[in-house]
Amino acid sequence: MPPGSAIDQVVTPLPAKSSKTEDILAKDKRYCSFGDTVHYADPPKIFTRCEGSYLYDENGTPHLDLQMWYSAVNFGYKNRRLNDALKRQIDTLPQLACQYLHAEKVELAEALCKLMEDRLGMKGRVHFNVGGAQAVEDSLKLVRNATGKSLNFAFMGGYHGRTLGASAITSSYRYRRRFGHFSDRAQFIPFPYCFRCPYDMKRESCELYCVKQFEKLFETEYHSVWDSKASQSEFAAFYIEPIQGTGGYVIPPQGYFEELSRILKAHGILLVADEIQMGIHRTGKFWSFEHFGIKPDIVVFGKAITNGLNPLSGVWAREDLIAPDKFPPGSTHSTFSSNTLGTTTALEVMRMVSETDYEAKVNTQGAYFLARLKELKQRWRSVGDVDGIGLALRIEMCQDDGFAPNQKLTNDIFEEGLKGDIPARGKKYGLVLDVGGYYKNVFTLAPSLEITEDEIDLGIELLESLFQRCGAVRSGAGT
Template sequence: MPSPAHIKTALPGPKARAMIARDAEVISPSYPRDYPFVMSHGRGTEVWDVDGNRFLDFAAGIAVCATGHAHPQVVAAVKAAADDFLHISSDYWHEQMVSLGERLARIAPMQTLAGEPAMSFLCQSGTEAVEGALKLARYVTGRPRFIGFLGGFHGRTMGSLSFTSSKYTQQLGFAPPMSGVTHVPYPNPYRPLFAGADQGRAVLDYIRMLFERNVPPSEVAAILVEPIQGEGGYVVPPEGFLAGLRALCDQHGILLIFDEVQSGIGRTGKMFACEHWGVAPDIVTSAKGLGSGLPIGAVVARKSLMSQWKRGAHGNTYGGNPIACAAANATIDLVAGGYADNAGKVGAHFMACLHELARDYPCIGEVRGRGLMIGMELVETDAGHTPARALCDKVVTRAFHNGLLLLSCGTSTVRFMPPLSVSTDEIDEAMTLLRSSLDQALTGS
């Protein structure tokens, strides 16, 4: 089958091959690179490699490029901040940092859903945000234990790694992780662990059983959960589950932490995914899309909690960096100004296209998601929904060769996370490339 018009060379091209060879000599091999894309530049949803091949980016730097590549408003904000100063440590104050704190306080789900004031701690990444949330939970409760969920991904530093369980390879070779973490199943209606039961209710009952037999609830500082599970397969929980967690936490004086590093900042069509269910956390973590590509993260908590931190209880050098804060301020303005709404509208169109595609391909077991956080789970054509892992890998690889950048998650789910600025025309173009990729993966062409 001929290559699409925008792919001008064999992939990887000669310049890409040369750079990959240079990289192999000096960069850690631990990065989980799926296919040989070597980027030159990008605009919006489009990216080009160093050999001039053009692609649609439906991975967006793992849901980071919320406003698309090189959005003029973000770039202008970064340039203006850089003209003033590049860094002053978090020992001091500056306008970009305070402005970002004010924006985060306005959009925080504890404020929008429960009317509670919020405060933020700024950092550089999602894993650091999770670490900060865990430290805050232990600090204010005086309790040592936590509940996490199988399939969750919360980062790779040692505290967050203790919760990460989307693949065993992430913990392999790094034992022992932080103690005090107990994992429970994440409710997955498509792959039920509890036969004949409401999966959300069954998981809540499982936690109650743990509290009775194994984990004293009076020792649990917090429950850490993704409102929509990311690396675990873009799994959307059943109705009532997050509200049930909230009630369970309130019953036992446990804090509820929502990890919205991937699902937050407009990704699901709302500023935070938890807003779909009207459930407010005590603490929420943010990163990825917050800075449109610049490294920034945030721990956002109820003010009554974060205000308990004493001077020096937690800190960092780069938190509140003016360049990253400027990017985040511009990003939030764009997302609140229309891109979250666009994610909901265009995401609905995308979901409808994928459901139509599923009628033609029995290997598509389920399409699920919210907004522009969408998973397409591929299965063997049997009665047991057996994950089609090899097929998933082939589809992602073929899509790359056809000019569409994708990533997988879970055991056999293709995930779609384009910039929130993506258009319906770009969705339609991507669907054409995806259909071709499925055909090629299934036939081996």
């Protein structure tokens, strides 16, 4: 290839004075799309290795990760048992077209179906895909196929993915704005977000006012969702996150979902539980819906089912919705849907959680972490709310009044945490956080389920250093 050709230009090294990091960032700016989430930060953070609860940057600085890849790496980075299972499969059957069977797919489906039958008392089947949004798409097809309807309910603050179908039931207009008209956009219902009640009610006295408002939609045809003469709705399903993920790890009050489920059943509307972020023991229970006494018709899962290794997602559905005579071969397709590496790793996850009482383990560590967060709240006026269930925890950052959202402070803390220069215990650390919430003022904490109390204590220490650095207000300051 002659000098000056396209390939020569690509491989020509940058000047010697450029570091490897500068080289990577320069090439990123030139060749990578900015349409993905990497480019929320400027410049993007570069990591070089990981282990346990830590990511390490190019300088070898440990960054304590309290979000674990959006709750995908529940069992810690480089989990030896899961990595070994993946390595064995690479040397055995690393690739296979999804039109053929392999044992791990069938055994994984069996394990999930038996788990669901044990918890729900219902028979069903499992359908695999790759990413969470793709599994949501498959669930939408299941719903349409079963009901003949294309309209759904979903929650304000809900997040189900960014494919076109998933965007239609995700509340943020930002994800739809560039892509035209969504005729099948969901009707969005207020979530029971008690700290910021959309009806300005109080948790202790509201008597589940919000779910009663939803039930009123079915009182007359003029509320647009119910034909009382035909006893029929044009809405097919209600998509829920039992605990909102990207919306800020909002935890509903007890009794809410039981009432919602009763209303949906009375009106022939399916209940679809999105467990992509909260499944696989994130909240202590295997599924988060188990905390609320409900029986979904369809469950969507992904992320931690492979501990963030080879991606795999899926849908469990009731037998009458997904039986082969109702949902025949070819109803959906994805080249990598039941890939051997993903199903093998997921099957090892299922074995692992059957051998260890993760419910007790997660509840113990979660209670300790939440207690430390409550202590943190007492010391800092800028912390308006903390809450948690298992190891799904939230810190809501507020203005001096303890309520008005403080997005700037939240973002400053997030960015400072990634610098890797927080002094603690005689060395420098970084802190990896994730920002969510309706007002982008909530730290959503999803640490490894293997996190130790010492690591939790370190996390609190690092948070307090960042609070002080970024100007958070202490309790009692100025009073």
